[in-house]
Amino acid sequence: MTQASSWTAFSTVMRRDLMVVMRRRSDVLNPLLFILMVVSLFPLAVGPGPDILGRIATGVIWVAALLSALLGSERLFRDDFLDGTLEQLTLSPHPLSLLAAAKIVVHWLLSGLPLVILAPICALLLKLPSEAWLTLLATLVAGTPILSAITAIGAALTVSLGRGGALLSLLLLPLFIPLLIFASGAVEAALVGTAAWPQVLLLTGLSLLTLLLAPFAVAAAIRVSVN
Amino acid sequence: MTQASSWTAFSTVMRRDLMVVMRRRSDVLNPLLFILMVVSLFPLAVGPGPDILGRIATGVIWVAALLSALLGSERLFRDDFLDGTLEQLTLSPHPLSLLAAAKIVVHWLLSGLPLVILAPICALLLKLPSEAWLTLLATLVAGTPILSAITAIGAALTVSLGRGGALLSLLLLPLFIPLLIFASGAVEAALVGTAAWPQVLLLTGLSLLTLLLAPFAVAAAIRVSVN
Amino acid sequence: MAFDSWQAFIEMGGYGFYVWLAFGISFFAIAVLVINGLRARTKLQREFDKEQRRQQRLAQRKKEVS
Amino acid sequence: MWRWLHPYAKPEVVYRLLGRWLPWVAAAAALTLGAGLVWGLVFAPADYQQGDSYRIIFVHVPTAMLSMSLYVALAISALVGRVWQLKMADWALAAIAPVGATLTFISLATGAIWGKPMWGTWWEWDARLTSQLILLFLYIGVLALYHAFSDNRNGAKAAGILAMVGVINIPIIRYSVEWWNTLHQGATLTVFERPPMANSMLFPLLISILGFGLLAAALIFHRMRNEILRQELRRPWVKNEFGKELNEAERT
Amino acid sequence: MSTLLTVKQLVSQRAGRTLFADLSFTLQHGDVLHIEGVNGAGKSTLLRALVGLVQLQGGTVEYHHDDWRTQLVFMGHKAGIKAELTALENVTLQARLDGYADVDPWQLLATVGLLGLEDLPAGQLSAGQQRRIALTRLWYSAAPLWVLDEPFTALDSDGIALLQQRFAEHTAAGGAIIMTSHQSLTWQPDQLQRLRISGDDE
Amino acid sequence: MSTLLTVKQLVSQRAGRTLFADLSFTLQHGDVLHIEGVNGAGKSTLLRALVGLVQLQGGTVEYHHDDWRTQLVFMGHKAGIKAELTALENVTLQARLDGYADVDPWQLLATVGLLGLEDLPAGQLSAGQQRRIALTRLWYSAAPLWVLDEPFTALDSDGIALLQQRFAEHTAAGGAIIMTSHQSLTWQPDQLQRLRISGDDE
Numbered sequence A, B: 001m002t003q004a005s006s007w008t009a010f011s012t013v014m015r016r017d018l019m020v021v022m023r024r025r026s027d028v029l030n031p032l033l034f035i036l037m038v039v040s041l042f043p044l045a046v047g048p049g050p051d052i053l054g055r056i057a058t059g060v061i062w063v064a065a066l067l068s069a070l071l072g073s074e075r076l077f078r079d080d081f082l083d084g085t086l087e088q089l090t091l092s093p094h095p096l097s098l099l100a101a102a103k104i105v106v107h108w109l110l111s112g113l114p115l116v117i118l119a120p121i122c123a124l125l126l127k128l129p130s131e132a133w134l135t136l137l138a139t140l141v142a143g144t145p146i147l148s149a150i151t152a153i154g155a156a157l158t159v160s161l162g163r164g165g166a167l168l169s170l171l172l173l174p175l176f177i178p179l180l181i182f183a184s185g186a187v188e189a190a191l192v193g194t195a196a197w198p199q200v201l202l203l204t205g206l207s208l209l210t211l212l213l214a215p216f217a218v219a220a221a222i223r224v225s226v227n
Numbered sequence C: 001m002a003f004d005s006w007q008a009f010i011e012m013g014g015y016g017f018y019v020w021l022a023f024g025i026s027f028f029a030i031a032v033l034v035i036n037g038l039r040a041r042t043k044l045q046r047e048f049d050k051e052q053r054r055q056q057r058l059a060q061r062k063k064e065v066s
Numbered sequence D: 001m002w003r004w005l006h007p008y009a010k011p012e013v014v015y016r017l018l019g020r021w022l023p024w025v026a027a028a029a030a031l032t033l034g035a036g037l038v039w040g041l042v043f044a045p046a047d048y049q050q051g052d053s054y055r056i057i058f059v060h061v062p063t064a065m066l067s068m069s070l071y072v073a074l075a076i077s078a079l080v081g082r083v084w085q086l087k088m089a090d091w092a093l094a095a096i097a098p099v100g101a102t103l104t105f106i107s108l109a110t111g112a113i114w115g116k117p118m119w120g121t122w123w124e125w126d127a128r129l130t131s132q133l134i135l136l137f138l139y140i141g142v143l144a145l146y147h148a149f150s151d152n153r154n155g156a157k158a159a160g161i162l163a164m165v166g167v168i169n170i171p172i173i174r175y176s177v178e179w180w181n182t183l184h185q186g187a188t189l190t191v192f193e194r195p196p197m198a199n200s201m202l203f204p205l206l207i208s209i210l211g212f213g214l215l216a217a218a219l220i221f222h223r224m225r226n227e228i229l230r231q232e233l234r235r236p237w238v239k240n241e242f243g244k245e246l247n248e249a250e251r252t
Numbered sequence E, F: 001m002s003t004l005l006t007v008k009q010l011v012s013q014r015a016g017r018t019l020f021a022d023l024s025f026t027l028q029h030g031d032v033l034h035i036e037g038v039n040g041a042g043k044s045t046l047l048r049a050l051v052g053l054v055q056l057q058g059g060t061v062e063y064h065h066d067d068w069r070t071q072l073v074f075m076g077h078k079a080g081i082k083a084e085l086t087a088l089e090n091v092t093l094q095a096r097l098d099g100y101a102d103v104d105p106w107q108l109l110a111t112v113g114l115l116g117l118e119d120l121p122a123g124q125l126s127a128g129q130q131r132r133i134a135l136t137r138l139w140y141s142a143a144p145l146w147v148l149d150e151p152f153t154a155l156d157s158d159g160i161a162l163l164q165q166r167f168a169e170h171t172a173a174g175g176a177i178i179m180t181s182h183q184s185l186t187w188q189p190d191q192l193q194r195l196r197i198s199g200d201d202e
């Protein structure tokens, strides 16, 4: 198998997963609409004062990110495990970590990307002051891949019955918290006018690191689950 | 089949589902952690001013309730569908709506009850003024069963599709909104000192009504999905 | 006739942008709906053709087999 | 009742009947809608308070009114479909949903645009606006669910259940939103109460309402025909229907 | 013997193809109805339609008993057991759902040869062992009609023999069986009917 | 003929029971190894261990080829196809994942008798038809070693004959097969080995 065909395998895994979720072209809209709905829940819940909305906007958008990451996670490997696709992936001649990376990308495309795309609209709906928009977007771009990577590890660990795996994934969830702190800190900084780039940079670094390591962790977790 | 054995069937479905979930411990703890994360995110995002926090507290807690209901929804029927248990339920001599009711109860135990238990902690974290605590608890007790009932309808409708959570949330969130508004309204009323009981009563009424009707809708939806 | 001139009609007493935007969006949305319906029909036609061809393939294969 | 409906529930009969009505309804729609809108845009006098901006009313109100009634129609056809197992109700469901969703969208968009000059904001979490937004979401949910099934019969059943659940919720949504909004803030931004409208404005409005109604009917008929074809695509009678066109298309 | 089930003029069209049309039969107590046909002929569809899981395009299925669901055991391609639960738990819960609260799960597990494995999660058992868990139902159920879709799947030859022996007991006691199987029966029932669905001709 | 695979002294213990111990064999090109044993004997465990899906308690599995994953087709109890995708999509994507980008999926579907059903979601096909989708892999793959767990499951007799014919072609071309099956083969391979795992004696 040449390098090129490994790339084919990567894109094939991606295509297959996307096709399952999006049988029809209109299915592309589902994740987008979902984000819009989650975001519009908050104004309905807390009442429409613009001062309040603007201040909680970052929190709301990040909760939406968290939720959409978690909602997609269970399906990430469970169906593959049950129908036997997962063991076929393990046996593929291509490196499993590469295929795991494809899974992470799919997860991000379905949960992170819609949020990045809709961030401006969400910011508008939530009346986030415009000086913070760019920073918000930057934190989302940098941060959502981390969400996808960590959820993928957790999902791979819990996919079979292994109780150890289930508990391990519980340990992973709290890893989101520093992410949330950095991200909201950055937007806060932009709002009060101080420099937000240190946090954004930090997030980007974290993101790269996670994306580099996560595929191997996911691959290892899959092998354990298939056993 | 006598009445008594229908009751046995109800409790058996409940026991089985709970046992399955308990084997995968993370399924139990994930929703709890999620709620805590959502709730602790907002103080981080808006900064520690008690005035704002207190005002958004109800909204945040209720949104957390909605979202945790969504998080547990996929699991509700998907595995049963894939392993053939769902069709066996359909063929059971007991009324399917009764078994559907058991499913609703399980969902509530796993997503509504944790919230009710955690409500005081959440209220504390979000600095909700103490005069509203009781009302908050009352709305949660009355309202979360509605969440579970409606979620079950949506989950049963989408179980055969394998499309993931976005579609499901799309169907469910609009139906949740009145609940959200009534509940946060009640707490608001308690906060400003007016009587909250009319809303709480209304919620209770709605809850009873939903619990009465939802099992039939769920049963109809299951029959469509199994076809 | 509520307007003196073509110009006044376009301007709508200063509200031209809003009025025409509203009518424009409405028209556009309905046009999308109509076109979508018409295209659905052509798509059905294509699907029908495809089905016919599928039947032909099947018939041919059955001939080959027997 | 059932017996009487029965012959009309035959797909080809319904298909041909709709085909016969469609041109007339479409023509009537074009006529009334054109008349109503031209009257409203060109001939009706300007409002003494709102100036010419009020002319949006000729789109906004008809679509807003229709959006609700179409949802109810949707739910009724869902109910009929479930209780009497009529295929026709399923087709109606599939045809009404997109039309209703579009009209809802139009009423939202025109309302938002109207709100900018009148209230100074595109969007406000006002009772009516919010409940209209939720209505749009409900429509989208029904549509998404219907299309998610590869078997249209199951799709119609599933979407029907959702539509029925939704229609029970509509009054609740309406009520909750109304009540929530008045609690949080004064009634500063309510959609203005029905003023004693001059006939010169009322008539074109009524004609537009009729026009939009006819338009919706025409669109629904057309879509129902498509729906019937989609589900009967492999039946012999469709072969007659389509085969002819196919041959013509091949000749040209 | 009295009639259990009358089926008249069933029609099934799936995705535009006619699987069967005008299919009728009656089932007496003691009958074994073996439904045959190639892959995709429509055997599973027919069985699922008989128990009401699928709606067909035409025809009637008439049970000669008011509460027909209690008269029925259906087992499809999917075993319907929970991978997370142990064999013991699966059997116990399944029996309770079927309305038999007082079965002895140990006895059942012994019968199907799973003794000693009762504490493993079913998902960790072998394919045949998982099927055996589901099959325990045939040992406790008092329902006269069994509708079984490929009951021999994943079973070894001992398992198949065991199952056929149970079939013989069941029919001897007046029960009836409707089944599909691509493997031919090694047992000769007294009242065997064969029904061939020829899904090929469209 | 040269050796494909050497297996030495495999030991498997599961949940405290010894499934097999000291199990050794070698596989030559052209060989068919039929592994037999009752339900739960450990056949699937052995096959999964051979392809590296399961780690055993002892022994070595040695492939006489560096890049052994490319030399291998494994098919387990689960078909490994996606119920949501059509037969055509399943075949195409499966071939690409296996590293065969230029197969003709139509041809493959015709071979296994699924022509005309290529546009239906696989989940709506019959059990045997779903297996057939997965089996297309045996028609395009160039891998010499096939490891097949119950390949005849859910197939009708035509399907079984078709598959055995393909087996014959494969071994004639120097390929080797390790398989389990509770149904006996109707085809007599030239180089047939039988390996009986007696899971019974603990």
Ligand code: HEM
Binding pocket: D057, D060, D061, D064, D065, D066, D068, D107, D108, D109, D110, D111, D112, D113, D114, D115, D116, D118, D128, D129, D130, D132, D133, D191, D192, D194
């Ligand atoms: C996004 C913004 C808006 C939405 C979603 C909206 C929605 C609605 C709805 C649902 C109705 C009810 C129709 C019925 O009861 O049958 C309505 C009626 C109406 N709206 Fe709006 N509206 C919006 C903005 C506006 C604005 C800005 C105005 C004018 C200042 C306006 C003027 C009216 C009038 C005059 C009626 C008819 C009143 C009646 O017959 O009850 N709307 N609108």
Ligand SMILES: Nc1ncnc2c1ncn2[C@@H]1O[C@H](COP(=O)(O)OP(=O)(O)OP(=O)(O)O)[C@@H](O)[C@H]1O
Binding pocket: B227, D151, E014, E015, E019, E037, E038, E039, E040, E041, E042, E043, E044, E045, E046, F117, F120, F124, F125, F126, F127, F128, F129, F154, F156
């Ligand atoms: N939900 C469905 N929608 C559309 N077509 C379906 C559906 N279920 C089954 N079919 C079609 O009906 C046909 C018969 O399927 P069925 O499962 O009854 O076959 P079978 O005789 O049981 O075959 P097997 O021996 O493989 O189990 C298949 O061709 C299949 O494509």
Ligand SMILES: Nc1ncnc2c1ncn2[C@@H]1O[C@H](COP(=O)(O)OP(=O)(O)OP(=O)(O)O)[C@@H](O)[C@H]1O
Binding pocket: A227, E117, E120, E124, E125, E126, E127, E128, E129, E154, E156, F014, F015, F019, F037, F038, F039, F040, F041, F042, F043, F044, F045, F046
């Ligand atoms: N993950 C596991 N954990 C513990 N025990 C297992 C696991 N997987 C299999 N076993 C045990 O190993 C034994 C052999 O299982 P295996 O699936 O290999 O049997 P098999 O010979 O393939 O049987 P069948 O003919 O039913 O397919 C079974 O008794 C099972 O309980």
Ligand SMILES: [Mg+2]
Binding pocket: E043, E044, E045, E077, E149, F126, F127, F128
């Ligand atoms: Mg079958």
Ligand SMILES: [Mg+2]
Binding pocket: E126, E127, E128, F043, F044, F045, F077, F149
């Ligand atoms: Mg096995």
